[in-house]
Amino acid sequence: MLIATTHKNTDFDALASVIAATLLYPGCVGVIPKMTNRNVDQFLSTHKTAFNLILPGEVNPEEVTKLIVVDTDQWHRLDRMEKLRDRDDLDIDIWDHHMTSKGDITATWSCKEHIGATVSLLVRRMREKGITLNALDSTVLLIGLYEDTGHLTYPSTTAEDARTAAYLLENKADLNVAGFFLNPPYEETQKEILFEMMKETEKLTINGQLVGFNIISLDKKVTNLAAIVNMYRKIVNVGALFVIFVNKKRHTVIGRSGVAQINIGTVMNTLGGGGHSGAGSATVKSSEMSPEGIRKKIITSLTTQKTEIVRISDIMSFPVFSVAPETTMRQAQSLMTEKDIRGVMVVYDNRIQGIIVVWDLKKVKKKNQWDSPVKAFMARDITTIGPGDSPSLAARIMIEKDIGHLPVVQDEKMIGIVTRTDILTYYYDLLPE
Numbered sequence: 405m406l407i408a409t410t411h412k413n414t415d416f417d418a419l420a421s422v423i424a425a426t427l428l429y430p431g432c433v434g435v436i437p438k439m440t441n442r443n444v445d446q447f448l449s450t451h452k453t454a455f456n457l458i459l460p461g462e463v464n465p466e467e468v469t470k471l472i473v474v475d476t477d478q479w480h481r482l483d484r485m486e487k488l489r490d491r492d493d494l495d496i497d498i499w500d501h502h503m504t505s506k507g508d509i510t511a512t513w514s515c516k517e518h519i520g521a522t523v524s525l526l527v528r529r530m531r532e533k534g535i536t537l538n539a540l541d542s543t544v545l546l547i548g549l550y551e552d553t554g555h556l557t558y559p560s561t562t563a564e565d566a567r568t569a570a571y572l573l574e575n576k577a578d579l580n581v582a583g584f585f586l587n588p589p590y591e592e593t594q595k596e597i598l599f600e601m602m603k604e605t606e607k608l609t610i611n612g613q614l615v616g617f618n619i620i621s622l623d624k625k626v627t628n629l630a631a632i633v634n635m636y637r638k639i640v641n642v643g644a645l646f647v648i649f650v651n652k653k654r655h656t657v658i659g660r661s662g663v664a665q666i667n668i669g670t671v672m673n674t675l676g677g678g679g680h681s682g683a684g685s686a687t688v689k690s691s692e693m694s695p696e697g698i699r700k701k702i703i704t705s706l707t708t709q710k711t712e713i714v715r716i717s718d719i720m721s722f723p724v725f726s727v728a729p730e731t732t733m734r735q736a737q738s739l740m741t742e743k744d745i746r747g748v749m750v751v752y753d754n755r756i757q758g759i760i761v762v763w764d765l766k767k768v769k770k771k772n773q774w775d776s777p778v779k780a781f782m783a784r785d786i787t788t789i790g791p792g793d794s795p796s797l798a799a800r801i802m803i804e805k806d807i808g809h810l811p812v813v814q815d816e817k818m819i820g821i822v823t824r825t826d827i828l829t830y831y832y833d834l835l836p837e
């Protein structure tokens with residue numbers, strides 16, 4: 405028997421990936437954990453019979469010859485698969501995009517990649533094998549893809565995810581159905597939690613990023629807490645938000661990040677949970693850690709997270725072309741043409757006196773002015789920036805002062821220059837990360 409399964413609290417990417425596995429592997433049966441997210445639950449209640457799916461209780465472990473694990477690589481996240489754990493004759497394939505977790509499932513074969521949704525990896529293989537999808541298949545796969553990529557907007561989304569969406573739409577994925585399961589209306593209990601969170605949120609600046617914390621006691625079941633946390637992060641306008649839901653038996657932590665500098669999955673790993681860069685969760689036994697202990701552990705993890713903080717010194721250009729104040733305008737012009745640069749600094753005794761940019765050359769009206777010294781034409785009011793400052797500060801100064809060149813000054817000496825081009829290159833190279 406060949407089975408495909410996924411993590412508890414099954415989300416749509418996990419469900420879609422299991423269904424994709426049943427289509428990809430001949431004879432494969434999908435095993436859906438008992439605990440599934442609300443929208444997955446709703447979908448299954450009406451669509452279950454259309455797919456080859458069973459519950460963990462219906463599996464006879466002895467009959468299983470091959471296990472396909474999707475959207476996780478950890479045993480403890482699977483539902484009732486303990487009996488398979490110790491089998492050394494079992495063939496195991498893993499399909500996953502949670503690159504931050506250290507999975508303890510030893511695979512015979514695996515496909516683990518940075519991609520927005522696990523289902524994109526399976527669709528890639530289905531296309532290679534020429535497997536055709538009907539409208540229903542395409543729709544459920546698209547819901548999984550959209551949910552895990554925030555409708556292709558999360559920074560973890562790749563070009564391949566978008567191409568996968570295009571392919572599924574070509575194969576008649578129904579956006580009306582998708583919209584229904586992707587945007588379930590908020591329920592009364594969900595609103596109560598939201599209002600509870602809004603009463604007080606602790607905001608801390610960690611590594612230059614604003615991080616929000618909420619500790620909320622929760623004694624009843626509320627469906628899809630993750631969606632509320634996600635919405636609330638945008639309302640309080642923080643880079644990342646961690647909500648600790650406190651309960652007598654166990655605390656649940658849900659994290660959401662909207663910035664590349666904070667990886668939720670890494671933080672959740674330190675709490676025994678998992679996730680990816682934008683989203684994750686962890687469950688901690690109340691006897692093992694207090695809510696305050698969890699909060700401290702998150703802060704420690706965030707403080708030590710190796711964020712790649714890019715500074716001006718990393719993106720500035722050097723050496724900087726400079727001329728003396730007595731240099732003629734003609735010489736300055738030919739230097740700019742020769743080096744293909746848009747500005748030169750005017751320096752005397754290593755100190756910045758001013759700057760001459762291409763624009764200043766246009767001020768030359770009479771022919772003999774080309775023999776005038778640059779100091780007669782240069783801009784003297786120079787705004788500088790330090791090598792340790794951030795690219796975003798440089799961008800802000802350039803916009804506010806409408807200048808395109810910022811000399812980088814350290815100990816009163818000019819060590820480089822940043823231009824609009826440097827800033828743009830930096831931002832656009834960085835965006836796909």
Ligand SMILES: [Mn+2]
Binds near residue numbers: 522
């Ligand atoms: Mn996923």
